[in-house]
Amino acid sequence: MEAMGWGRYPKTTADLIQPADSQALQKFISSQKKSASCIGRGSGRSYGDSALSEQLVSSRFLDSFLELDEQKKTLRCGAGVKLGDILKVCIPRRLFLPVLPGTKAVSVGGAIAADVHGKNHHLDGSFSNYVKSISLVLASGELVTCSAQENAELFRATCGGMGLTGVIVEANLSLVSIPSSYISQRSLVANNLAECFEHIEDNASSKYSVAWLDCLATGENLGRSVLYLGEHAPSKSRKTDTLYRERSGLGVPFSTPSFLLNKTTMSLFNASYFKLQKRKKSSATLDCDSYFFPLDSISNWNRLYGSNGFLQYQFVIPSDSALEGITTVLEKVSEKGKGSFLTVLKKFGEANENLLSFPKAGYTLTLDFKNEPALFSLLDELDQIVLAHDGRLYLAKDARMSEEVFKASYPNWESFMAIKNKYDPSNRFASLQSNRLGLTQ
């Protein structure tokens, strides 16, 4: 079948294997000849080529809840369970996932493999910080459990390890209590990037914090933005406190012609969005889906970029030089006449101990670009800016970074390789991305 990531670039042909349970998965991994490489795949929400290989091992049928302990606030479930399904069972019990990425379609296995982060990274860290233990099938077909205490090196390589150590089948997650399912949102308008940074720093104690940027604004307006701050809304002691409404809105049934997304339409959208937000009331109460997953309300929004797909470019730069680095990136993007439809800025807290996890203390900017030939040289130039500021790119979004850039920016790659070689010496688990980055082959 034709396979691709959420960015619809690159595309490849692969065999899809959907084991009915972990035993079937073990059998598949151990019985197959070692020449074919495979990689675990959850919801297919990584953007680039990290879940593409010759064989894709789907967690689709590993989607059972195993145990929910309301007292201890823990949930044990299969790797194929989607975060949205977890919210559906947890919110009525006033429990919540401590870290939520921008889409609830992500599977638990994928969230661990990419060690995803949310709007609260500056306070709470990333997804795997709340993973108590993982069961995964190794290249030998053996099922092992690992955690920060047990098989710790395997745990540190698997969280954020992009599926290269084995296929995650099960995880035990910590949950947190919430007063209600609603979010009180405050929005602050910033007229340029420096102002936005000030707003973020001034509100560093806000639980959730993320800024939308008008990437096409230039000159003194460069980096004009709206910062959204969120807190869990207090309980109103009503039944509606724990109501969870799934928002399903419009869908994009097919790829729209990519010329619709050009500089004019994008700057129109960005400028009018900014003006609209500027006039809007600065505080509001939103339901959980609208705050955390605004894009989920348009299913298959990735098709808006046309049949060639798009590339997301997310990097982090340490705080000291973040303002300078991000300014340079934005200037470079507008100098090349490229635009990003949705540009998002947020602050990261300290890095965790995982070997390939993306987040580290600093600021992260996410841009998206329609896939076109001229784009790749621009992104290479951006890589150099990011490297010069001691930054790095997010593997879950990457589809084109070079091996040199990767190895220069992920200093723990050699320690990761040592563990990878120990558990998977013949590189049974490999993705197009890991081949490109020199982690396999």
Added chain:
Amino acid sequence: MKVLIIGATSAIAKASARIYAEQGCSLHLIARREDQLETLSSDLLVRGASRVSHSVLDLNKFAKHEETLSRACSELGGIDIALICHGSLPDQEKVASNFKQALKEINTNGISVISLLTELAPIFIEQQAGTIAVITSVAGDRGRQPNFVYGAAKSLVSTYLQGLRGKLLAHNVNIVDIRPGLVDSPMTAQFPKGPLWSSPERIAQKIVKSIHRGSHTVYAPGYWRVIMFIVGAIPEFVFKRLKF
């Protein structure tokens, strides 16, 4: 509501059980593999089922049907909905040339269901209420070359259901014959998928809805009624030459 699901670990059954669990129903599950039943039970409890019990049974052991069903009935305290989902998709080439294999497949997909229905009918007659829903297949509508052993077993069940529906009408019991088209599940893992394929979750939604409505024969998704009407309208002299 009290729901009995037979062949509970199949993809469609699992998806249907989850919908009933979310509604807070009490469920009894019957399937062959205990480990899978245990996983499914805990899954349903987390999703909101008020109570879940299960029985381990190889459905080809007809002699055990009565005992297992009466146990299920007493565990649940009556049955509002019985959903029969088990089945297997044989390799036509193998079963067409090997009667032992064919018999096994016809037993699994056909005779075992008749046995279960025979035991279930008195339970429902005594209750004077309830719904029995059985998953058959569009393959039972017309015998096609690639799967007529499977199709024959399924049409055996469909014909039986038509008669049983009439018989149980006076007892306020409804019979739903659910005929899914192509479903993307572990049973069909070896087939390449196209636009006509649907997910087990989509079929399950249709099942729950049609049980609630009191439908009779249901194609899932609905467009299969049109497709099978057209397939049924093809004259035999043409049809016998078709390989699909």
